[in-house]
Amino acid sequence: MSQLLTTLHTAAADPQWHTLADAVPGVTPEMPKDVDKPVQKILNWTAGLGLAGAVLGGLLGWAAVAVGHNSERAALAARGKQAILWSLFGAGGIGVTAALVTTFYNMAK
Numbered sequence: 001m002s003q004l005l006t007t008l009h010t011a012a013a014d015p016q017w018h019t020l021a022d023a024v025p026g027v028t029p030e031m032p033k034d035v036d037k038p039v040q041k042i043l044n045w046t047a048g049l050g051l052a053g054a055v056l057g058g059l060l061g062w063a064a065v066a067v068g069h070n071s072e073r074a075a076l077a078a079r080g081k082q083a084i085l086w087s088l089f090g091a092g093g094i095g096v097t098a099a100l101v102t103t104f105y106n107m108a109k
Contacts, residue, residue, distance in 0.1 A: 039105070047098035054094060057087035 061083030068077025 047094060050094040051091055054087045054091035058084055
């Protein structure tokens with residue numbers, strides 16, 4: 001393992017390695033203007049519908065907890081509590097994913 005690391009260090013410290021990297025022309029990737037708006041609209045709709053579904057799942061979970069506790073159906077209340085947790089995880093995942101996709105998408109601009 002140390003021999004592999006030594007070889008990688010030697011290759012990275014080689015001055016010719018950097019000259020090869022400098023020989024590549026500086027290209028800045030850009031998203032065409034015609035594609036920019038539809039893709040952004042699709043991302044917004046996807047995130048919006050996903051978050052709306054997470055909110056609806058959370059509300060239905062709270063309703064299941066209320067009905068389960070009032071009717072002494074412990075299984076329904078337990079499923080409602082799981083639905084609340086999964087809707088929170090889902091909303092957090094959608095928010096993080098939407099932020100990451102938007103960040104990487106804006107890096108190309």
